[in-house]
Amino acid sequence: MGLCRRYARSQQEAEDMFHEGFIRIFQQIHTVEQPARLIHWMKRVMVNTAINWYHKHHHEQFETDYEEAWETSNTDHTDLLARISTEELLMLVQDLADGYRMVFNLYVIDGYSHLEIARMMGISEGTSKSQLARAKDVLKQKLKKMGVFSYGHY
């Protein structure tokens, strides 16, 4: 459910996504050949469900030039992350535009490469990079607005 909340725009959407993902898991569970990797497989199914959900319900493409986006993201961001609760951080992620949120989750949290993201979402690799850069930029700006500038070793 935590994964769905990251990918969804709201709690309600996360629940719907969760239901859809588990329905698919129940339908396809007989195809799992390695029970040891069940959790991993379930996570992958949920991610795919989130991507399908995005294609079905949002699909707002942000075709931004990668170089341009990189310049944007390369602005001042010396202090990036704050000591805020995960719920608050989650709210920030959920507030991101749909495309940004998807790419940010896929790349930063779930560890997919830009090539994989591009293939899964049907966008170019450059778009994936630019959306990630913009997402990070937006998050940094929001963190600054919250007045917290430092998250380091104490």
Place this chain on the structure above:
Amino acid sequence: MATTDEEWERLFRQRFENYKSEPDEDALEHILSHVKPVSAGKSSARWKKRLGSGLVALGILALLLFSLWQYLLPTAADRSKLPTGISARSTKNTNPAEVPSTYRVTDPAALTAEKRLSRERAEVVGEPSDQRVAMNRRTVLRCLLAPEIIPDIPAGENIVSALSSTAHPISEPERTWAQPDFGPIVARPVHAPLLMAALPNVRISSTDHTPTVEPDRPGIKPSFFTSVMPLYTFRQLTPSRQDEIVMEKIRPATALSARTGWRVQAGAEWALSRTFGLRVGVVYQQLQQQLTYTARALRSDSSKVEWIDPQTMKVTPLYRSQEHQVKTTWQYAAISAEGRLQLNPGKAGLRHYLAAGGSLGFLISGRSRQNWQPIAQASYGIERQLTQQVRLQVEPGIVYNLRSISDNSRCFSVRPYSYGLVIGLHWQPSI
């Protein structure tokens, strides 16, 4: 303090990696309520597939039964000895020496019956033609109303021609054990008793006095064929959706040895009409495919470790794409039914025809669970007479699998379609 982008991302990842959130209370009920209808839908899809396969099998069975019926129909007519329009032999040639040919009678009972009927015919021949026509009609009517009494009457002898001369007595043809020589057939038997009865006088030339013998089975005789078909296979490849494997660089092999297959067929053919025939046979077919693809598992196979500072270590998972090669061979045993349409019937020389039909194959090798495979095939053929009984057939054609089938890796769904050249021999046994 987070100073680099990677660090910043790592902190985010740490926060959300194990983040858990409780679903709503009725989530399970909601999910289960949706799972059942979907599984029922899958079940109905499975039934549809079974129904489709069943219909194909039923179609082939129907063709087989139809061909069997067509084959048996003239035999039944023979057994019931339907009346024919063959006239009684002329009585002008009373001298056995003048009889141009002889025929052989092997069955003494048949000989006796024929003698008896010849006597009856001789009595009738002496009567006026109107009476003989009336007798013919009575005989036909008797055949229709009580066919069970007909078997005693030899074929071709139970109707007396009105044309027979009344001035000449009937003489029996000489029966010898000489070399069989059936001589020219005077007239074809007509299996239409009502039509014959309706005709007042059937005028048949009386100039030919050669005794004739009906063939044992004047109806459809099967001919036999055997063929071999080298195949060159193309296919539609559909990667199976798997959540754990990302397949890239899918490259089907293009070498001749990786695409060739063959199909051997043997069976029988029935000519249902002058232009249309049905051929039924058993088939052995072998197809193969070979392809390479690269796949990268989501789990890393190694890691790169870097020291950022004395307290921080950067671990980068490394993934390596591996190239896989899959070779799959499918072998089928199948039954086949095809319709064959002659494009230039009756012409001497090369015969052209179109053939189309289906096969139901059983997979006898390969790891697929889809054992039954319906296959459609069509071809354009040219036939050349080699000897009186043997013809050479050459047919360029296509063989198309109607169901896709998974390969050995189970990563791909494959629908093969093959082009080939049938080279076969057609043997028509003598009647």
